[in-house]
Amino acid sequence: QVQLVESGGGLVQAGGSLRLSCLASGISFSSYTMNWYRQPPGKQREYVAGITSGGRTNYADSVKGRFTISRDNAKNTVYLQMNSLNTADTAVYYCAAVMLSGTYWGQGTQVTVSS
Numbered sequence: 001q002v003q004l005v006e007s008g009g010g011l012v013q014a015g016g017s018l019r020l021s022c023l024a025s026g027i028s029f030s031s032y033t034m035n036w037y038r039q040p041p042g043k044q045r046e047y048v049a050g051i052t053s054g055g056r057t058n059y060a061d062s063v064k065g066r067f068t069i070s071r072d073n074a075k076n077t078v079y080l081q082m083n084s085l086n087t088a089d090t091a092v093y094y095c096a097a098v099m100l101s102g103t104y105w106g107q108g109t110q111v112t113v114s115s
Contacts (some may be wrong), residue, residue, distance in 0.1 A: 001026040002104045004095045009109030012085055016113075020080040022095030022106055030073040033098040036080045038091035038111075045094070049080060062088070085113045 008020040022034070035050040049069040050058045057069050068081040078095060090113045095106040 002097065002099075004097060004104060004106035006093065006095050006106045006109040009093060009111045011112045011114060014086050014113055014115045016085055017081070017083045018085065018111060020082065020093055020095075020109060020111070022078045022080075024076045024078070024095075024097060027097060027099070027104075029076040029097075034069075034071060034078040035096045035098060035103075036069060036078075037094045037096060038089075039094070039108075040088075040091040043091075048093070051078065082111070085111075087113050087115050089113050 003025045005023045006020060008018060010018065012018050031053055033050055033052045036048040037045050038048050039045040048060055048063055049067055051069045051071050059067060066084045071078045082089065090111060092108040092110050094108045097104045
């Protein structure tokens with residue numbers, strides 16, 4: 001019963017910060033790469049950031065230097081710290097667990113950046 005639950009989204013002004021959380025259950029959390037994706041309104045889903053089981057991180061160019069992905073294996077949680085937000089960051093943000101059987105997705109959390 002794999003379940004990923006995102007939280008922390010909301011409305012924030014441009015230049016502000018927000019931290020997203022993804023709580024995982026039903027998996028051996030520490031064994032898997034965890035990713036964040038986002039989908040702006042009317043656009044296709046895009047990769048944002050990822051972190052491997054060993055803690056290696058990767059970022060899309062659009063968020064490099066502004067966003068930080070991290071994980072707390074003891075809490076089965078992956079985080080996305082978002083700083084210097086701009087209106088282009090407005091999207092539904094999804095947490096994903098990459099497993100051998102496929103990728104599992106959370107329900108998403110809305111991030112809206114106002115100007």
